[in-house]
Structure formats: C-alpha cells, structure tokens
Amino acid sequence: MTESARNVADLVSASALRGSQHTALIDVASGAQYTWGQVDAAVNAQARALVDAGVAPGDRVVVRLPTGPEFCVAVFGVLRAGGVVVPAGPGQPLRELERLVSDSGARLLLGDGGGAEIPVMGPPALVVADEPEFAPVGGGEDVAVLGYTSGTSGVPRGAMLSHRALLANVGQCADLRPAPVTAGDRVLLALPLFHVYGLGPGLFQVAGAGATAVLLERFDAEAALDAVREHRITTVVGVPPMYQAVLALPVERLGESLSTVRLFTSGAAPLSKGILDAMRSAVGLPVYEGYGLTETGPVLTSTLVGGYPKPGSVGRPLPGVELRLVDTDGRVLDQDEDEPGTGLVSVRGANLFSGYWPDGGHGPDAEGWFRTGDVGYLDAEGDLHLVDRAGDLIIVNGFNVYPHEVERVLGELEGVAEAAAVGVPDERTGEAVKAVLVLREGVEVDEDAVVRHCAARLAKFKVPVVVEFVGELPHSATGKLARSRLRIPLV
Secondary structure (H helix, E strand, C coil): CCCCCCCCCHHHHHHHHHCCCCEEEEECCCCCEEEHHHHHHHHHHHHHHHHHCCCCCCCEEEEECCCCHHHHHHHHHHHHCCCEEEECCCCCCHHHHHHHHHHHCCCEEEECCCCCCCCEECCCCCCCCCCCCCCCCCCCCCEEEEEECCCCCCCCCEEEEEHHHHHHHHHHHHCCCCCCCCCCCEEEECCCCCCHHHHHHHHHHHHHHCCEEEECCCCCHHHHHHHHHHHCCCEEEECHHHHHHHHCCCHHHHHHHCCCCCEEEECCCCCCHHHHHHHHHHHCCCEEEEEECHHHCCEEEEHHHHCCCCCCCCEEECCCCEEEEECCCCCECCCCCCCCCCEEEEEECCCCCCCECCCCECCCCCCCCEEEEEEEEECCCCCEEEEEEHHHCEEECCEEECHHHHHHHHHCCCCEEEEEEEEEEECCCEEEEEEEEEECCCCCCCHHHHHHHHHCCCCHHHCCCEEEECCCCCECCCCCECHHHHCCCCC
C-alpha cells in the first residue's frame, strides 16, 4: 500500500483496514499476540499521548526499547504524530546515548532513559479500548527517521530518511519476485529493530504487506529454531552471524525445524560461500543476499532480482534503483565484459536519504546520484560484487590493498575462526597491513606461520607486517565487522 501512503504509519492503518483481525505481532518471550486492528488502535493512542506531551511536527523522539511489540507501536506512534524517530540501542552506553540526544536535539525519549538528561515517557500501551482515530501528521518529504550511521570512517552522523524514501523502499522490495513478504507470511524478526535493516526490510516490510512479525528480542540459534517451529515461520530476515550460529546445530534438526520456511534473506554484512552452500545442503533452500546502507533506506540490490544466489555477489539493483560505477572524480567507468572495471558504487532512486543532519549536507547530488563509499565491480550479468569500503582501503607504497582479499586468505589458514585486515601507519610505506585473528578453541598459531601463509598466496605488499591474536573481533549490532576499532592495538 505504498502508492497512497504519505506517512509511514499509514502502512499500519491500511493493514488494519484490509484485515483488522489478522495477527500482526507475536512476542516470542511472552507468547502475546496482537492483531492489526489492535496495533492500529495502540498507535493512535501513542500518537495522541505524544502530542499531549508537547511533541510537535518535526520534533525528534528517541525510541530506546528492545525488539518487541512496544518498540513497533512506539515507532509508528511517533511517525503518526508527525515526530522524527531517532532509534537507539537499548544497551547503548550512556556516553553514546547522550551524544545521540545532544546531536539530534531530541525532545523526548520513549523507553529506558538510561540516565540521559532528557524527558522520558514509558513504553506504550499495547491494548487500548475504543481509541478514536488519529489523523497522521506530515509525510512525504518530511523526515521520518534520523538513522545514525555506524561511524566506520568517523563520528556517527544522522542520515535524514523521509517518509518518501522509506515508503519507496518498501515498494521497491515488494516489487521483487518472489516477494520477500506477503500477507500470508509469518516473518521471524530477531534483528535489532533500532538498526535500519531491521526497521525497513523487517518491520516496515511486514506492515506494508499486512503480514505477521514474530519478534525475538535477542537472537539465539536454539530459541530461533523453536520459534520457527512453534509459530510456523515462512520467511527469515537474517544476517550472516545468525546463519553461522544455526549451522552449528545438528543438521538433522535444521531440516525438521525449518521445514515451514520458504525464503531466507541476508544483509548488513557479506555472506560467505561456505554459509550459502551449508544452508542449501542442510535445508534445501538458498539464502538470498541483499546490499544497502542507512542512507539508502536501506536496500539497493538483491540476488532475488536475478533469481538465484551467486557467491560473492549482492545481486542487481531493485526495481526503481539505478546503479553505476564511477572513479574518484565521478566519471562513469566503462564496463568491459572480459575485464570488469572496479569503481565506486554510485546510486540513484526515490529511496535515497535527504542528506545528513542537520543541514542536509553531503546527500545526493543535483542529479540525484549518491556515492555509497563502497568499491565494487559488475559482472557480465550485471550483478554487483563488492570489493571493500573505500574508507577501509589500505594503500601500501601507492598500491591498493583491499582488506577483504587479505581476510579471505587469512580465513584459509587452519585454526582461524575469524580474521580482519586493517591499515596501520608505516614510516617507510605510508601504510602497512595489520592482521587481527581469532583462533578456534585449542588451536595454536604463531605470527610467523600467518606471515608465511600469506606470503605464499599474496603479493608482497599485501602481506601483514603486524599480527595480533584476540578473543573476539568487534562487530556492529547487525554483525558487520567494525574495522575502524582495530587500527589501534587491542588490549
């Protein structure tokens, strides 16, 4: 229902109109279930409470609640009241929360205040009686969500996502075939909904289709399989670490527990060929991979467009999304089918953000194009292959080193559970490669063995000159490797 919707919260009212008694939300922890009619009434009540508390159109409201029905109602309530949702992780440290509140100029916080100096309103009521309709305030180009980026190349910035951008992406995803979510689907959402990936392809997509969201506050492989079996899940929206954890369980259990699932999708971080192959072998279904950014509302490409997963590829642009590769000066690269050129990924579409908070700077250019900061190439079929983040590029004596290439080689070393490669300052070469490794339990590997392994497989300038061993690597809330935190020595 995105054609007539101007406010993202219209997705809820439309689903309630189509099927008031259809189950909208299921809370795995409590077993509580709510229909679209109940959710719509709760959203009306929340919007009215916010306006009564003084929230005016355009006011920023921090939503700091765990994945659950209360989060869903809070978000749609803020949007229906004309406010701007500023999602915050429930476990976010106070220092980061205070920075978010200060930078956004938020007027109110919904949920756990965490000690921050801001007026706090408790979680919304989920069941309300005879709540009158609340006409949605604002929409279109008005900012709906202020999504703070993970800050992989600096201090996190707020990406201004309009109602137009978010609704456009719901429609673009819905136009895929097979459709990621239909009204008859039960969708497992074990993602952090405060992240735009959980919010857009997760919650908003479910609301747009009038489907059922099965909400799991924290992902746990055992709990997830139990939820799939109990609630007859048909669609799983996941990230690579989730599939990795599921595959660690007995394979005979996977086939039985996941038998109701028709579609597995993955995003937020690269999906390895090993996981793709293992999932297909275990359950007989592929995992379709997508790619996007907070700034793009968020989905840009999917292997659903081509109809089949391709290891190493994130697929083709969604309907309504244009994608091209450019050089550092913005010139479009020629694509030779025999030797595809590698360039910066540039995109255009109605799903793009309106620039960074507060002045809209560094958004799409005058022609609507936005450089994502990712480096990639297009194969002969038009599928995008990402090489690395431009900001993660390591330059050794003027030669480009892509961390992903080094990490792939490090991962081939027996006993390595996870690996990262980052650039560190070097007086002689400008930068040098540093490897940070997590070893499997009981395995011993020394620095010399790592260097010898890489030297036999990589050009000399790509071989790590520093090797560190750690218990775990830092990741974002959605499992993306946070390389920026590895450029300083770990303690």
